[in-house]
Amino acid sequence: xxxxxxxxxxxxxxxxxxxxxxxxxxxxxxxxxxxxxxxxxxxxxxxxxxxxxxxxxxxxxxxxxxxxxxxxxxxxxxxxxxxxxxxxxxxxxxxxxxxxxxxxxxxxxxxxxxxxxxxxxxxxxxxxxxxxxxxxxxxxxxxxxxxxxxxxxxxxxxxxxxxxxxxxxxxxxxxxxx
Amino acid sequence: xxxxxxxxxxxxxxxxxxxxxxxxxxxxxxxxxxxxxxxxxxxxxxxxxxxxxxxxxxxxxxxxxxxxxxxxxxxxxxxxxxxxxxxxxxxxxxxxxxxxxxxxxxxxxxxxxxxxxxxxxxxxxxxxxxxxxxxxxxxxxxxxxxxxxxxxxxxxxxxxxxxxxxxxxxxxxxxxxxxxxxxxxxxxxxxxxxxxxxxxxxxxxxxxxxxxxxxxxxxxxxxxxxxxxxxxxxxxxxxxxxxxxxxxxxxxxxxxxxxxxxxxxxxxxxxxxxxxxxxxxxxxxxxxxxxxxxxxxxxxxxxxxxxxxxxxxxxxxxxxxxxxxxxxxxxxxxxxxxxxxxxxxxxxxxxxxxxxxxxxxxx
Numbered sequence: 001x002x003x004x005x006x007x008x009x010x011x012x013x014x015x016x017x018x019x020x021x022x023x024x025x026x027x028x029x030x031x032x033x034x035x036x037x038x039x040x041x042x043x044x045x046x047x048x049x050x051x052x053x054x055x056x057x058x059x060x061x062x063x064x065x066x067x068x069x070x071x072x073x074x075x076x077x078x079x080x081x082x083x084x085x086x087x088x089x090x091x092x093x094x095x096x097x098x099x100x101x102x103x104x105x106x107x108x109x110x111x112x113x114x115x116x117x118x119x120x121x122x123x124x125x126x127x128x129x130x131x132x133x134x135x136x137x138x139x140x141x142x143x144x145x146x147x148x149x150x151x152x153x154x155x156x157x158x159x160x161x162x163x164x165x166x167x168x169x170x171x172x173x174x175x176x177x178x
Numbered sequence: 179x180x181x182x183x184x185x186x187x188x189x190x191x192x193x194x195x196x197x198x199x200x201x202x203x204x205x206x207x208x209x210x211x212x213x214x215x216x217x218x219x220x221x222x223x224x225x226x227x228x229x230x231x232x233x234x235x236x237x238x239x240x241x242x243x244x245x246x247x248x249x250x251x252x253x254x255x256x257x258x259x260x261x262x263x264x265x266x267x268x269x270x271x272x273x274x275x276x277x278x279x280x281x282x283x284x285x286x287x288x289x290x291x292x293x294x295x296x297x298x299x300x301x302x303x304x305x306x307x308x309x310x311x312x313x314x315x316x317x318x319x320x321x322x323x324x325x326x327x328x329x330x331x332x333x334x335x336x337x338x339x340x341x342x343x344x345x346x347x348x349x350x351x352x353x354x355x356x357x358x359x360x361x362x363x364x365x366x367x368x369x370x371x372x373x374x375x376x377x378x379x380x381x382x383x384x385x386x387x388x389x390x391x392x393x394x395x396x397x398x399x400x401x402x403x404x405x406x407x408x409x410x411x412x413x414x415x416x417x418x419x420x421x422x423x424x425x426x427x428x429x430x431x432x433x434x435x436x437x438x439x440x441x442x443x444x445x446x447x448x449x450x451x452x453x454x455x456x457x458x459x460x461x462x463x464x465x466x467x468x469x470x471x472x473x474x475x476x477x478x479x480x481x482x483x484x485x486x487x488x489x490x491x492x493x494x495x496x497x498x499x500x501x502x503x504x505x506x507x508x509x510x511x512x513x514x515x516x517x518x519x520x521x522x523x524x525x526x527x528x529x530x531x532x533x534x535x536x537x538x539x540x541x
Binding site (some may be wrong): 018022028032 | 238239240241242243244247498499501502503520522
């Protein structure tokens, strides 16, 4: 008797759970407003990508054309497929010491896999991803971009009084000078 | 009961007499065959193409998508564009394939559904043939298709095709039983196998209403079993895309593949129209007993709309199943048939026979 009861309860439980599933798809079928598809070329004007979307690599510049890149080249070292080339320059700073600055931050979009290792490894948070995604061009050379804008400079943070530095620091006196 | 439903047999008789008056009998007969064949061929192509479109749209809406919407208004010409693409594709012949069977298989599938479509009554008097064993004929003919599937799987010389075809064979052979028994319940109710007689017997209400709960049970069983018989999801083990790439038609390309595809959708149409004819009254408008006023109002909607409305409703149900349920495993599939559907169906038939003997159904 127990097995007979189980047989029929199986049938009713099965039908009930199937009906539950049917209700979900049936609800979506009669609610076309819930469609999430973006109709791309039509909604080009108001299309907004998510913040986490990796469109292309940029070097963030502020409104005064300052960026944070000091040309250290860690992004170039971390790039797994060599799509970043750093051409650094050295200019004397106020103290007359040679200082490494960025001359050209070259980015080959055609080789980039958008792994974001450069952004993660950048010690001064200079790199970021933009939401730009329309990359199609007719000339492959256009995919090689120089990320630092002409005339841009590194933004010097006002030096906060730092905690006592380890003694290995070679220029201990430069701290109070600036 | 007064009927003002237009009878197409008057029109067809007039054409018949006109042809026989103009030509010798043999030529008149051949011309009639050609006309009927041409009409069914056109109907087949148009319905098949738009079923594919309908399926893609229904599927899209159930998954919160838009579906085809670029070719023509709302993507209405998408499937025509697909057909043109398939027509231009190369027909690849597989090395070491059985050439003859490989070429014949798609035609067997498509001929089976052609033969079945001939017996469907679209409106009063509008059918190619009206057998006195219509239900039996439909079942017999629609199960020829599985031979095509088995041949396709065997002759492709590919493991995916063979596994798909074998699964399909096991599935169709077992579910054929349930389809037949579910149809038998209405045959018992109406006392006839002729499709036109079955429809006439529903003039005062469809069998699904007149036959109480047993009729509803056999309708549900028919829907499940016929979904399995036409190899559609959730019973699409024969072509299980995720395991067998495409099952029995893996090795087919171009228009041969399109034949399988079209045949599959037309089988869905045939099964839906058979369910509509047998359980929901086919082209018969919704009549409730002897409510003359209501019945008269319903008669104003032409029967062809009733027929297509019911068929599309059942096709929607079948699509709804496909895009909701996950695919069954082969042992679950056979358990469902042999342990659940078949025993329930047999008991149901017994109950129905008893009801008919005692005259307890709504006459």
